[in-house]
Amino acid sequence: xxxxxxxxxxxxxxxxxxxxxxxxxxxxxxxxxxxxxxxxxxxxxxxxxxxxxxxxxxxxxxxxxxxxxxxxxxxxxxxxxxxxxxxxxxxxxxxxxxxxxxxxxxxxxxxxxxxxxxxxxxxxxxxxxxxxxxxxxxxxxxxxxxxxxxxxxxxxxxxxxxxxxxxxxxxxxxxxxxxxxxxxxxxxxxxxxxxxxxxxxxxxxxxxxxxxxxxxxxxxxxxxxxxxxxxxxxxxxxxxxxxxxxxxxxxxxxxxxxxxxxxxxxxxxxxxxxxxxxxxxxxxxxxxxxxxxxxxxxxxxxxxxxxxxxxxxxxxxxxxxxxxxxxxxxxxxxxxxxxxxxxxxxxxxxxxxxxxxxxxxxxxxxxxxxxxxxxxxxxxxxxxxxxxxxxxxxxxxxxxxxxxxxxxxxxxxxxxxxxxxxxxxxxxxxxxxxxxxxxxxxxxxxxxxxxxxxxxxxxxxxxxxxxxxxxxxxxxxxx
Ligand code: P53
Numbered sequence: 275x276x277x278x279x280x281x282x283x284x285x286x287x288x289x290x291x292x293x294x295x296x297x298x299x300x301x302x303x304x305x306x307x308x309x310x311x312x313x314x315x316x317x318x319x320x321x322x323x324x325x326x327x328x329x330x331x332x333x334x335x336x337x338x339x340x341x342x343x344x345x346x347x348x349x350x351x352x353x354x355x356x357x358x359x360x361x362x363x364x365x366x367x368x369x370x371x372x373x374x375x376x377x378x379x380x381x382x383x384x385x386x387x388x389x390x391x392x393x394x395x396x397x398x399x400x401x402x403x404x405x406x407x408x409x410x411x412x413x414x415x416x417x418x419x420x421x422x423x424x425x426x427x428x429x430x431x432x433x434x435x436x437x438x439x440x441x442x443x444x445x446x447x448x449x450x451x452x453x454x455x456x457x458x459x460x461x462x463x464x465x466x467x468x469x470x471x472x473x474x475x476x477x478x479x480x481x482x483x484x485x486x487x488x489x490x491x492x493x494x495x496x497x498x499x500x501x502x503x504x505x506x507x508x509x510x511x512x513x514x515x516x517x518x519x520x521x522x523x524x525x526x527x528x529x530x531x532x533x534x535x536x537x538x539x540x541x542x543x544x545x546x547x548x549x550x551x552x553x554x555x556x557x558x559x560x561x562x563x564x565x566x567x568x569x570x571x572x573x574x575x576x577x578x579x580x581x582x583x584x585x586x587x588x589x590x591x592x593x594x595x596x597x598x599x600x601x602x603x604x605x606x607x608x609x610x611x612x613x614x615x616x617x618x619x620x621x622x623x624x625x626x627x628x629x630x631x632x633x634x635x636x637x638x639x640x641x642x643x644x645x646x647x648x649x650x651x652x653x654x655x656x657x658x659x660x661x662x663x664x665x666x667x668x669x670x671x672x673x674x675x676x677x678x679x680x681x682x683x684x685x686x687x688x689x690x691x692x693x694x695x696x697x698x699x700x701x702x703x704x705x706x707x708x709x710x711x712x713x714x715x716x717x718x719x720x721x722x723x724x725x726x727x728x729x730x731x732x733x734x735x736x737x738x739x740x741x742x743x744x745x746x747x748x749x750x751x752x753x
Pocket of ligand 1: 289405449450458516589591610651655698704705706707713
């Protein structure tokens with residue numbers, strides 16, 4: 275067995291709107307994420323047009339990473355992390371998205387975060403846009419529905435590239451950009467929310483509007499990749515896809531075709547654009563069948579062709595089944611529906627646990643693109659209990675991580691060029707889909723509850739110590 279590369283980037287990840295808090299401090303403007311209330315699987319989060327006094331918005335205080343970043347990065351260093359993935363909040367830099375000049379206070383905050391990481395020799399991996407967009411751009415332009423948002427985004431990237439050029443090498447443009455092909459995208463990533471008020475599950479946005487907005491994001495992503503390649507040759511630019519493999523529910527060839535169709539739209543539609551530089555052949559039929567007419571200019575096509583990424587990054591949580599049967603349970607992937615797989619168990623939130631699916635996905639991705647791959651999210655959302663002496667025995671999380679890291683090692687042995695892994699998440703944080711704290715992902719526990727109460731104290735879970743050993747042994751010691 276060959277095992278992981280010597281310089282493999284063992285890391286962990288977080289995202290600004292789920293951890294930082296300090297939502298209106300030092301010039302920060304509201305982003306879409308700041309307008310979502312807390313919720314649960316039963317009571318979905320609500321998007322409100324204005325902040326309402328009788329409601330709780332969990333991103334407003336997050337887990338207060340804004341004031342705890344030194345402590346948290348020290349914990350990351352003790353953990354032995356080689357890489358740390360975090361996102362920059364666009365509205366700290368451009369409060370409405372449309373200012374002429376960046377907000378110096380915002381830029382300074384990420385300078386401090388980066389300096390802290392560099393102090394401990396931890397490689398930063400920066401997501402430029404993780405499930406948020408300035409609310410100002412929603413009010414003015416309905417988010418990514420407008421082509422003008424591309425220029426505002428490029429403007430934002432020019433500022434952060436220039437400022438952090440000597441501190442950051444690895445950049446990811448849009449978190450889980452393929453979410454926009456699902457019902458979740460318009461809400462959490464495209465900002466198609468002008469005038470909307472309601473729950474995250476009642477929102478209906480037609481595919482035409484979604485895919486046009488997604489096209490604008492794809493052009494924006496390619497534009498900043500070109501900018502980076504021209505001006506900062508030291509940068510490595512990556513995409514980021516929520517990779518969900520679909521299996522045929524039975525061996526009926528019709529189910530095989532159905533699974534392929536699902537994967538084409540969910541997984542390959544965006545990544546073919548970002549890696550190969552143009553829409554895949556099957557997109558045309560999809561557009562025709564669904565009466566979608568996209569405005570794609572010859573200039574756009576040129577940009578997409580020139581702005582292809584250097585490496586492929588993905589999140590991996592679960593797999594799904596697809597087929598023609600009507601009476602099969604659908605698994606509760608929150609925003610993404612698929613049929614349940616009788617061979618798999620699911621998490622308490624209904625996400626199907628499938629480490630082999632990660633090996634399968636990595637092989638699929640590598641055989642299609644042959645570029646380096648990073649798994650930048652993978653982890654288990656679960657309820658944790660703190661013992662009287664302050665311990666968290668999260669064996670279920672260790673089992674999850676172990677089985678997935680093993681699957682990655684198998685993929686490496688298969689020949690996949692895997693360069694890094696950042697587990698989700700380093701510290702407990704606000705769940706993106708449900709707004710809960712109790713759906714915990716961290717290696718580090720944070721004392722904050724669903725209603726916002728808590729001390730924000732940090733506690734190392736058993737999984738923290740387990741992962742420390744994995745890193746120390748470069749993935750050899752997993753027990
Ligand atoms: P939460 C759907 C399917 C797969 C991953 O998710 C997803 C989503 C959106 O909910 O999101 C990613 O917190 C995302 C993170 C998020 C994490 O997965 O809903 O990039 O921001 O926290 C886990 O349980």
